[in-house]
Amino acid sequence: MAAAGFEDFCGGEFWYCCLMLACLALVRLFVRAVGDALSRSPAAFLGDGLYITAYVLLAVMTRNERLKCIHTSPVTFFFWLLTSVCNVIPFYTYVIERLYNKDIVSFLVFMMSYALQLSSLGLTAFVEHKHPQCTCQRKQPCPETTCSFPSFLGFWWMNKLMITGYRRDIEESDLWLLPPKEQSSVLVPAFLKRWKKEQKRCRPFHSQASGMGKSVTDKHHSRSDSSETLPILHHDNLQHSSQHTSPEAKSAEARRPSLVRVIVRMLVKDFIICFLQKAVSDLFFLLSPVILGALIKYLAERPEGLEWQGYVLCVSMFLTLIIKSMLFAHAMFLAARLGIRMKSTLIAAVYRKALTMNNSTKNSATVGEIVNLMSVDAQRVQDVMIVIFYASTTPVLFVVAVMLLYFTIGPAIFVGVLLLVCCVPLNAYVVSRQRSLQSDNLKYKDARIRLYNEILNGIKVLKLYAWEPSFREKIREIRLKEVAILFKLAVLNTLMSLCWDMAPFLVTLVTFATYVLADRDNHLDAGQAFVSLSLFNVLRPPLAVLSKMIMYIILSQVSFKRLNTFLAEDDLDPSNVDRDSDNDAVLSILDGTFTWDTQLSPALNDAMLGEMEKVKGTVTCMGTIAYVPQQAWMQNASMRDNILFGMPYVRSRYRRTLEKCELERDLTILSAGDLTEIGEKGINLSGGQKQRVSVARAVYSDSDVYLLDDPLSAVDSHVGKAIFSNVIGPDGMLRGKTRVLVTHGVHWLPMVDEVIVMNDGKISERGSYEQLVSHDGPFAQFLKTYLTEVYEVEEEEDPEIAEIHGKMRERLGSVTSNASSEDITLANARRYFH
Structure with missing residues (x-):
């Protein structure tokens, strides 16, 4: 079916119309050749020859466009439009002069040709074939990508959506898919590619700073002695390097990548396309007063025999306004589209940055600031694109309009311009005040959102201790400061708007008054008055x-400064983890030293994930990684979506994952099963349920490496035992x-393949559980101490865990007795030989 549709699209009969017109032009050329001397003029033969050539070329072009599945062509539309308009005069001549009585053959040939031309022009307003739609898509493609050129010019492709919105409220299902160029999957990679180039351009200025810090670190490591233990954390390195900051490093921090340049x-x-459309639109806007002046002059003089000039001027004014409006609408549409592109791109870039920034950036960038960057600052970047659209040609439009006014009413226009110049000092003061107030406003907004976030995260504690009034007062204080700044900004905006909204009327009044009062001979006639008012109307939009x-x-x-500062912060180094497929080990840390003050357990996982800054050594990982954190997190989506996490749904694997992760019983409790909507932060799930969903998410991903950060700490003992047995x-x-x-539950240790013991940020022992217990080292001593303390409170323990602890104590006791007997035997032997 798809192949048949493609052949039908590329092998249609529409392009034969061009060949038929070429044949008719050839017939007309033959009729001229056998006609009278007047019809055999060189101009007539040349015209028919050009028609034949144009029709043949258009047929070839149409055929190629169809083979390439091009649904519409502006060249074809304008060709048929100009051909139809130019043949209006011959058609009028044939009908009014009744030339069909003299040459019926030429008349029939022309009428057939003109009918085909008008039909072809009408057919360009329709798309001949719609591409087959994919039934798996929930939304239809945007009709802009497949509409005809006339529909594109007049925005007719939006009629269906506007009619739907007129009849009822528009729903999400009524909307179309975004065009490919507007999708974030296309925009974000293009932005990131240019942003990385900009970062590389500024990297030499930062490399000096990193080099100074690296030299200090290398000297520190060169003095360290070799040891059999493996250093994981080294707190001194970070403190030592942070105390040595060179002047070169400070100057390098001032050189940041430029977001505006990107x-x-x-x-x-x-x-550039938008600018050209706006410039041509302004040109036609300026032509309107000129044509109006010529029309008024024509009506005042009424020259005989030149009635056609009046018609031409009227039609020209009409076409000028139509073309101006059309070009302005398309330029405005493109500018708005560019603004939306940048907004969506910056939101995605900020979100991506929030996921990849290093720990120092996380400490400086708060949640409130990141939210403001995506909601407020990105919106302001979108708004400024419209401003740039207006400002791109406003100076030229203003200067040309003033020049035309000078030629119309003389030097009096400069008095009005002087009035505008007087507004500049006031404008400069308002601008400086607005800039400082906007900066303060965003700071208070960040503080308010940060405080809101802290309150929402700790709402249980606030309710428990009845701290709501005090925190409400804190928010109120920040909000009052923010409102005070907003009030000042509103006053300044009102003052500026009042000044510039009155400017066009004051300029018109002052200019006309100066022109009339400057000289008694100056009188405003109709031509000067209407042309001047028309030119003042040209000045009004820029001033408004x-x-x-x-x-x-x-x-x-x-906003650009805030976005630039945030995006220019350092990210996690991708080289922290090497993806070496030739390595024998799936996951390895060789002589690794990392910087990050945190607890040891999550620090090990973070080092393997590349979330910590690597000072030296290598971290190698083969394949994909799935990470289960100690504190499970949930998305505001269904339970199924939380488990799938963007992966395709495979029923057999999904059901098996639910079964092994002990989630089937939970699905029977939930109202809609696995389609139940999970609230913000999993508020409608218990801690154990959230932890099991987190484990199921990792299991369903089918990764190569699994990093499990105490995933069974929040579940019941019998559930944890089942998950460990069925999954881990x-x-x-x-x-x-x-x-x-990574776990604090020692009862799982006898069932693991290998145990790694960490002490003071270093690996102190490693081996199987039996090896470490038999070795009777620090690990065995720790187990003895721990199990002794647990034995004293064993009545409060879970029976299953108590049973495992009992077996572990028996094993440790046997090892201790064997070691004691060996010591006694060795002592007796020494006594015997002595």
Whole structure:
């Protein structure tokens, strides 16, 4: 079916119309050749020859477009439009002069040709074939990508959606898919590619700073002695290097990548198109007063025999306004589209940055600031694109309009311009005040959102201790400061808007008054008055939006600075973990030293994940990694979506995962089963349920390496035993995978393959459980102490865990007795030989 549709699309009969017109032009050329001397003029033969050539070329072009599945062509539309318009005069001549009585053959040939031309022009307003739609898509593709050129010019492709919105409220199912160029999957990689180039351009300025810090670290490591233990954390390195900051490093911090430069390079082509459309639109806007002046002059003089000039001027004014409006609408549409592109791109970039930033950036960037960057600052970048659209040609439009006014009413226009100049000092003061107030406003907004986030995270504690009034007062204090700044900004915006909204009327009044009062011979006639008013109307839009332009530019400067600062912060180094497929070990840390003040257990996992800064050594990992944190986190989605986590749904694997992770019983409790909506942070799930969902998410991912950070701490003992046996243990679902289990539950140790003991940030012992217990080293001593303390409170323990602890005590007791007997035997032997 798809092949048949493609052949039908590429092998249609529409392009034969061009060949038929070429044949008719050839017939007309033959008729001229056998006709009278007047019809055999060189101009007539040349015209028919050009028609034949144009029709043949258009047939070839149409055929190629169909083979390439091009649904519409502006060249074809304008060709048929100009051909139809130009043949209006011959058609009028044939009908009015009744030339069909003299040459019926030429008349029939022309009428057939003209009918085909008009039909072809009408058919260009329709798309001949719609591409077959994929039934798996929930939404239809955007009709803009497949509409005809006339529909594109008039925005007719939106009619269906607007009619739907007129009849009822628009729902999500009514919306179309975004065009490919507008999707974040296309925009974000393009932005990140240019952003990385910009970072590389500025990297030499930062390499000096990193080199100074690295030299200090290398000297420190060169003095360290070799040891059999493996250093994982080294707190002194971070403190030592942080105390040595060179002047070169401080100067390098001032050189950051430029977000504005990246955006300009990303949008320069589309913005040039937008600028050209706006410039041509302004040109037609300026032509309207000129044509109006010529029309008034024509009506005043009424020259005989030149009636056609009046018709031409009227039609020209109409077409000028139509073309101006059409070009302006398309330029505005493109500018708005560019703004939306940048907003979506920056939101995705900030979100991506929040996931990849290193620990120092996490400490400086709060949640409130990141939320403001994505909601407020990204929106201001979108708004400034419209401002740039207006500001791109406003100076030229203003200068040309003033020049035309000078030629119309003379030097009096400069008095009005002087009035505008007087507004500049006031404008400069308002701009400086707005810039500082906007910066303070965003700081208070960040503080307020940060406090809101802290309150929501600790709402249980606030309710427990009845701290709501005090925190409400803190929020109120910040909000009052924010409102005070907003009030000042509103006053300044009102002052500026009042000034520039009154400017066009004051300029018109002052200019006309100066022109009339400057000289008694100056009289405003109809031509000067209407042309001047028309030119003042040209000046009115730039002056009306000038205050908003200044305000948005100020806002965008602050937002660009904030976004630039955040995006230029350091990320986690991708080289922290090497993806070496030739390595024998699936996961290895060789002579690794990392910097990050934290607890040891999660620090080991973070080092293997690349979340810690590596000072020296190598971390190698083969394949994909799944991580189960100690504190499970949930998405505000269904339970199924939380487990799938963007992966395709495979029923057999999904059901097996639910069974092994002890979630089937929970699904019977939930109202909608696995389709139950999980609230924010899993509020409608217990701690054990959230932990089991977290384990199921990792199991369903089918990764190569699993990093498990005490995943069974929040579940009941019998559930934990079942999950360990069915999933983590040697006979579980992950038995063929590499599993790193960080746990404080010593009762799991007899069932693991290898035990790694960490002490003071270093690996002190490693081996199987039996080897470490038989060795009777620090690990065995720790187990003795721990199990002795547990034995004293064994009545409060879970029976299953108590049973495991009992077996472990028996094993340790046998090892201790064997060691004691060996010591006694050795002592007796020494006494015997002595």
